[in-house]
Amino acid sequence: MSRSFIYLSLIVIMMIWGLNVIALKILVEHFSPVTLTSFRILTAGIVVILILFFTGQLRKLTRKEVIYIGTAALFSVVAHHLFLAVGLTKTTASNAGLILALVPLVTSVLAVVFLGNRFTVFRFVGILLGFTGVMFVVLNGKTGIHHVSIGDFYIFLSVLSQAISFIIIKKATDTMDSKVMTGWMLLFGSLLLFFISLWMEPDGLSSLANGTIYLWMIFLASAVFATALGHMLYNRAIKQIGAAESAIFINLNPLFSLLGAYFFLGESISLSQIMGFILIVIGVILGSGFLDDSGVPSQRSKVLGK
Structure with a gap:
């Protein structure tokens, strides 16, 4: 597979993921968010498992792999999608899309702490710029921190949960195929989400009766497309061109989220959101370590404190 084709597929995936925020915003306005999310993730998990079965990649898991999958599912599926679904009921799709762009940046910070990655000048500046960009987004032209919505806070918790899961997944996929792990994570996590929804949303199942053909x-x-195939194709790209080069395409997510929110939901795009988007993109490029891994002279990547 040519490199240009991989790049094109990554752009398409980022467009799908960016527009998926818009899709989720529409869905949580018509259904109970946690109940809906559990069924959406379950559907994605079944699709991945069926693909693995028909391609002969499904196999028995070891006890250690089950522990890894269960732990990762708690963060990647349960916590991430729970906070995302609830957060989207309390903030705009454009804000959510921009805050979600912090995933590679937060992952980079955690990788420094837990995986021993270098903490370089590029990463330090990137982290500052990225979080400054988020402040532009969540404040959205307001005058104080008390204006930050609880929805924005939930979206950030969603980002943090997914970043933690990436650290766990990185350790687990040293010995396990990422597609196999993805499929079982989605299935296990969706079942946990369903039981949580029974507690949080007693009338959640009845809300599904309100669905129309358009909503389904x-x-x-x-x-x-977004959850099942999107994650499988993205993991394949990581294997072929590397994690750092693949992660840089995540910067396109907020762009598609902003455009989707404008065209499909009628949300306005403010100057503070545009400035936040620019700062987040620059911050992710620097903070994710992309420049550190791209042949930049080592003296410009001096490790802080050394």
Whole structure:
């Protein structure tokens, strides 16, 4: 597979993931968010497992792998999607898309702490710029920190949960195929989410009766294309061109989220959001370590404190 084709596929995946925020915003306005999310993730998990089964990649798991999958599912599926679904009921899709762009940056910080990655000048500046960009987004032209919405806070918790899961997944996939782990994570996490939804949303199942053909088409597109196929193709790109080079494409997510929110939801795009977007993109490029891994002279990547 040519490098240009991989790049093109990554751009398409980022467009799907960016627009998926818009799809989720629509869905949580019509269904109970946690109940809906559990069924969406379950559908995605079934799709991945079926693909693995028909391609002969499904196998028995070891006890250690089950522990890894269960732990990762708690963060990547349960916590991440729970906070995302609830957060989208309390903030705009454009804000959510921009805050979600922090995933590679937060992952980079955690990788320094837990995986021993270098903490370089580029990363330090990137972290500062990235979080400054988020402040532009969440304050959205307001005058104080008390204006930050609880929805924005939930979205950030969603980002933190996913970043933690990436650290766990990085350790687990040293001995386990990422597609196998993804499929079982989605299935296990969706079941946990369903039981949580029974407690949080007693009338959640009845809300599904309000669905129209239009809404269920959005549901299937989100589950199959964004969650199932999107993650499988992204993991394949990581294997072929590396994590650092693949992660840089995540910067396109907020762009597609902003455009989608503007065209499909009628949300306005403020100057503070545009400035936040620019700072987040620059911050992720620097903070994710992309420049450190791209042949930049080592004297410009001096490790802080050394």
